[in-house]
Amino acid sequence: MQGKAFQDLYPEEYSHCFGCGRNNKYGHQLKSFWSDDLNTTIAKITPSNIYTGGVPDHLYGGLIASLLDCHGAASAAAFKSLTVGNKFDGEKPLVRFVTGTLTVNFKKPTPTECELTITAKLISIENRKVKVELALLANDLICATGEMLAIQLKES
Secondary structure, three states: OEOOOHHHHOOHHHOOOOOOOOOOOOOOOOOEEEOOOOOEEEEEEOOOHHHEOOOOOEEOHHHHHHHHHHHHHHHHHHHHHHHOOOOOOOOOOOOOEEEEEEEEEEOOOOEOOOOEEEEEEEEEEEOOEEEEEEEEEEOOEEEEEEEEEEEEOOOO
């Protein structure tokens, strides 16, 4: 992973998300970065056992969706910012995206107390719409996949 976390490049007024906001002291503060090849984005997190779902010692589905959502929106912002020449140096904030749709496919139970890796790959960019393919892995096994359509906020 390299450079600053995408979420740390959000404008101040968009930095309070429970899942990834740097200004939310109660949240997860998920951090997303470029992979070495700049074709994939990556985030890592180790959820506590307090997020157990119906199966003991495994995450509840809402947290899995939330992690895919936050990483997907950050990745959409990164992919779009890269195409418009953003240098990711903090001088210019990333363009900000919200979720239009998020589809989650649960493949295997996801353990708690285990480092999870979340990845995203760009599918397409069409004006203010960015589509990304998502995966959540534990111990190198795919536990969930998803697809997000993220919509860029209009500048005021």
